[in-house]
Amino acid sequence: MNELLRKIPKVDELLRSPALAPAIAQYGDRAVTEAIRAELEDLRREILSGQADAVPEELCAQIAHRALRDSLPSFRSVINGTGIILHTNLGRACLSEQAAQAVYEAARSYSNLEYDLQTGKRGSRYSHVEALLCRLTGAEGALVVNNNAAAVLLVLSALTQGGQVIVSRGELVEIGGSFRIPEIMESCGAQLKEVGATNKTHLSDYERAIGEGTRALMKVHTSNYRIIGFSETPALSELVALGHRHGLPVLEDLGSGSLLDLKQFGIHDEPTVQESVRAGVDVVSFSGDKLLGGPQAGIILGKKKYMDILKKHPLNRAMRVDKMTLAALEATLRSYDAGAADQIPVAAMLAAKPEALREKAECLAKLLAQAGVHCGIQPTEGRVGGGSVPNRSLPSYAVAFGGDVNALEEKLRSGVMPIVGRIHEGKYLLDVRTLMEKDFDTIADAVREALA
Numbered sequence: 001m002n003e004l005l006r007k008i009p010k011v012d013e014l015l016r017s018p019a020l021a022p023a024i025a026q027y028g029d030r031a032v033t034e035a036i037r038a039e040l041e042d043l044r045r046e047i048l049s050g051q052a053d054a055v056p057e058e059l060c061a062q063i064a065h066r067a068l069r070d071s072l073p074s075f076r077s078v079i080n081g082t083g084i085i086l087h088t089n090l091g092r093a094c095l096s097e098q099a100a101q102a103v104y105e106a107a108r109s110y111s112n113l114e115y116d117l118q119t120g121k122r123g124s125r126y127s128h129v130e131a132l133l134c135r136l137t138g139a140e141g142a143l144v145v146n147n148n149a150a151a152v153l154l155v156l157s158a159l160t161q162g163g164q165v166i167v168s169r170g171e172l173v174e175i176g177g178s179f180r181i182p183e184i185m186e187s188c189g190a191q192l193k194e195v196g197a198t199n200k201t202h203l204s205d206y207e208r209a210i211g212e213g214t215r216a217l218m219k220v221h222t223s224n225y226r227i228i229g230f231s232e233t234p235a236l237s238e239l240v241a242l243g244h245r246h247g248l249p250v251l252e253d254l255g256s257g258s259l260l261d262l263k264q265f266g267i268h269d270e271p272t273v274q275e276s277v278r279a280g281v282d283v284v285s286f287s288g289d290k291l292l293g294g295p296q297a298g299i300i301l302g303k304k305k306y307m308d309i310l311k312k313h314p315l316n317r318a319m320r321v322d323k324m325t326l327a328a329l330e331a332t333l334r335s336y337d338a339g340a341a342d343q344i345p346v347a348a349m350l351a352a353k354p355e356a357l358r359e360k361a362e363c364l365a366k367l368l369a370q371a372g373v374h375c376g377i378q379p380t381e382g383r384v385g386g387g388s389v390p391n392r393s394l395p396s397y398a399v400a401f402g403g404d405v406n407a408l409e410e411k412l413r414s415g416v417m418p419i420v421g422r423i424h425e426g427k428y429l430l431d432v433r434t435l436m437e438k439d440f441d442t443i444a445d446a447v448r449e450a451l452a
């Protein structure tokens with residue numbers, strides 16, 4: 001063992017070796033030195049534990065590979081083969097080309113973010129999207145903050161502080177990360193008044209609970225779960241009529257906030273933003289990066305009277321969105337406005353028909369075959385994800401690999417371009433609904449290498 005340990009090359013020796021010259025040219029002395037130290041440390045440990053009985057011939061290649069991997073940014077692109085469109089851990093919605101381009105331009109130049117080009121005076125950052133949002137939804141006013149959690153916080157803080165808010169017991173949602181409606185309400189200085197039962201809440205339950213201290217009625221879309229069976233809640237328009245009879249605003253946390261009617265994609269119980277506005281809700285908020293398919297943002301729409309209060313509230317300033325978000329959001333909304341929602345990846349992925357997905361899978365399988373990799377094609381079930389549409393799976397197709405699927409999964413996940421798939425019933429699956437055709441060559445190369 002000592003003899004073997006003595007055979008481990010010295011750091012200086014390796015640094016001078018021609019095999020590492022290209023790596024040094026690309027990543028620099030310091031990075032390659034660190035990679036050498038780390039690889040030698042691993043090798044020493046393997047020798048001491050009896051896992052290695054020689055200095056590997058490919059030591060320099062391993063060092064160069066480590067230097068490459070260490071040079072990659074921590075936060076980077078991955079290929080999503082899970083079939084989950086709004087995968088929160090994978091960054092939810094991918095932006096459209098138009099939105100990505102708008103972010104790029106906003107990032108690298110000055111802009112009229114808060115500058116009115118007509119008057120030469122100070123402008124409002126929200127003006128770039130407010131008119132668009134109002135036109136698309138029929139709302140009187142609009143405001144955008146960092147995410148929908150912030151939007152809910154702002155709405156409750158500004159409009160209900162010190163008073164009571166009436167919410168159905170069936171809608172006391174936790175969205176994850178300890179963001180729960182009851183706790184949020186408390187932190188906003190409002191008192192939650194729960195009414196009804198878990199499965200049924202009647203209009204009369206809300207009506208009976210209205211009292212001196214009531215500041216608002218609130219509706220929360222149960223976006224990440226459904227109560228089915230013997231269940232009932234009043235229609236939004238009935239709630240609005242009740243609130244207005246008592247001079248109270250009706251607030252809604254819509255969660256996902258789709259502008260498209262998802263019935264055309266076979267999803268029947270996801271409300272649209274337009275429906276909420278039409279029902280007369282006073283303030284409604286939703287996410288920018290869920291079903292809307294835009295950047296992370298919290299979009300608030302509502303009656304002018306309430307929007308004016310929200311716009312002036314100090315929390316609004318603390319939650320304000322940056323220029324890149326606004327650029328992406330305006331471009332995304334313009335696609336909807338132009339009737340070109342198919343430019344938005346989330347909408348296109350939702351719309352993809354099983355037949356087209358099978359063809360997409362066949363196309364990928366053919367590329368894989370050309371790379372010398374054999375795979376199967378099998379039907380699979382994807383999801384919308386992001387805490388949206390919990391009760392509906394999306395029929396799709398996947399390319400399927402057998403063999404040591406755990407090793408394959410690990411190799412693909414830890415590659416230079418990480419690929420995230422899933423293991424199901426002993427097969428490694430890449431669901432093509434969330435794969436992009438531009439990545440097919442990369443996928444074929446990565447799988448070939450992983451199996452080699």
Ligand SMILES: *Cc1c(COP(=O)(O)O)cnc(C)c1O
Pocket residue numbers: 147148149150152173175220221222223224253254255256286287288289297298386387
């Ligand atoms: C997702 C969701 C939120 C939070 O939205 P973010 O944009 O993720 O902050 C709030 N309420 C409901 C009902 C949701 O589904």
